[in-house]
Amino acid sequence: MPVRRRQLRAASFLFPPMKKVFIQTYGCQMNLADSEEMFSHLAARGYQRTDELEQADAVLINTCTVRDHAEHKAVSFLGRLAAWKRERPSRRIIFAGCAAERLGSALQKKYPFLDILSGAKSIDHFADTLDESGLFGPQADSGEVLPAGLTGYVTIMRGCNFACTYCIVPRVRGPVVCLPQAGILEEVKRKVTAGAKEIMLLGQTVNAYQDGAVSFAQLLNEVSAIPGVERVGFTSPHPIYFTSDFLAAIAPNPKIARHIHLPVQSGSTRVLQEMKRGYTRELLVEKLKALQAAGFVISTDLIVGFPTETEEDFQQTLSLVDEVGFSTAYCYKYSPRQGTPAAQMPQLAQNVLEQRLDILLNRVKRLAEVAYQAQVGTVQTVLFETPDKGRSSQGFWVRAARPYPVGSVVNLPIEKAAGTLLIARE
Ligand code: SF4
Structure with missing residues (x-):
């Protein structure tokens, strides 16, 4: 017995109890992938995941600022953690992502119990941020492969070179940085080893990817050729990069998913120009029809109530829905984001936005059923x-x-x- 107790003590010295982290992610699939990446650095420092906030030793909040509502939800969650932290002051709180980038150090002043603020532009340096804080212990290189779901999300680019007048993303994420192809292929192999069958490539304008001579189409084909990869998808693309060369390069590859989520935002050329989306309705329809002719099913995002949107512009969006035949459409009221050009334009009344949203929702509600x-x-x-x-x-x-x-x-x-x-x- 005494020997066994000694062995037990030695074992607990070698393997201290794992700490637990609760992760709350707001926003898009890129944020989900970023949360996974940040978690991998916490896992390397002895943290495992928990769905129970009360059990957690740390909380990671990965935030979104695309709409006011998303940012507000993340900040209120942070505010509610004050009591959680008071219960056990050794608990740690990390506030990361797009809202962290936009709100910056003002947030730390307002919530002094916040331990780490890590903006969207700093995600690639998250491990250094943890180490510099001295709050999360050293990295133990266990070589362990974290289990993945059937879908492995792989970020291939960060940032955006567009300047859509309603969008805060270029400000909080910066210009496009494409990750090297070799690193992406290695990451895909890691996801497959961890159990992924489908790979979803992520980027703000994902189909603008270019690494030297390697185009997005080439990257898709190379990812799909990795043993164990059964399907490759991507999000979010921008319409202007869907060229005939791109389609010709991927069309023969059955592993490329035949569903694309392609945000088009409006059916009015005038509004699209005011949004600085970089295409007209005519060009958009041409590209959508070419994708559909190649067997792709398209879902989309639409915004109603962009400043200066007239009734005629709104009717154009409704007619685009009828003309294209999307498989589904996510519809949003325009939400002004401080610091964007559109937020300075004369705004439409809220009741107009609500009315138009109702009409649009009514128009799109049977799209999925029809597509099925x-x-x-x-x-x-x-x-x-x-x-x-x-x-x-x-x-x-x-x-x-x-x-x-x-x-x-x-x-x-x-x-x-x-x-x-x-x-x-x-
Ligand atoms: S393409 Fe436009 S909407 Fe999309 S992230 Fe860039 S600026 Fe924002």
């Missing part, structure tokens, strides 16, 4: 996420008639559609 119905009689390539359900390459949920191994990819004939679910015959 249109797949009856087709064959869908399904990646199984549970034994009886998976997502098709075109982004549709499919239920199989019998179980398949999770992670397998199967071509299934579609017998019928039930709302937003396709029912396969096999």
Whole structure:
């Protein structure tokens, strides 16, 4: 017995109890990927994840500032952590991402219990930030591969070179920096080793990717050729980079997902110009039709109530919805962001924004159902996420008639559609 106790003491000295981190992420898929990256640095310092705030020794809040509402939610969550920290002052709080970049040190003055403020431009240096703070212990290189879900998110570029007049992103994320292709391919291999079957490449204007002579199309094809990768998707693209050369380069590759989420924002050329989106309605429709002709299903984001949007402009957005046939559309009221040109323009009344949003939501509400119905009689390539359900390459949920191994990819004939679910015959 005495020997066993000594062994136990030695073991607990070698492996101190793991600390726990609670992660709250707001915003887009890029933020989810950034949270994973930040977590990997915390994991290397002995932290494991918990979904129980009360159990946590640290909280990481990764924030979004695209809309006022998202930023407000993150800051209120931070405010509520004051009591959590008072309970145990050794607990740590990290506030990271886009809102951290925009609000800066003013936030630390207002919330002095905040331990680390790490803006969106500093994510690549997050490990240094942890080490410089001296609050998270040294890095232990365990060589452990963190388990991943079926989808592995890989950031391939940061920042944006556009200057859309409503958008705060270029200010908080800076200009485009494309990550080297070699590092991206290594990261994809790590995700596959950890269990990923689908790779989602991320960037603010992801299809603008260029690393020397390596184009975005080449990168997609190389990622898809890595053993174990069954499907490759990407988000968020910008319409102007969908050229005929790009389509010709990826069209023969069945591993490239046939669903693209492509934010178009408005159907009015005048508003698009005021937004500085870089395309007209005519050019947009031409590109969307070319993508659809190549078998891609398109979903989108639309904004109503941009300053100066007239009733005629709004009607143009409604008619774009009818003309294109998106598989779904996420609709937003314009939200002024301090420091952007659009926030200085004369604003429309809130009731106009609300009315237009209602009308647009009504117009788009059956898009998904119609898109699902249109797949009856087709064959869908399904990646199984549970034994009886998976997502098709075109982004549709499919239920199989019998179980398949999770992670397998199967071509299934579609017998019928039930709302937003396709029912396969096999
Ligand atoms: S393309 Fe426009 S909307 Fe998208 S991140 Fe860049 S500035 Fe913002």
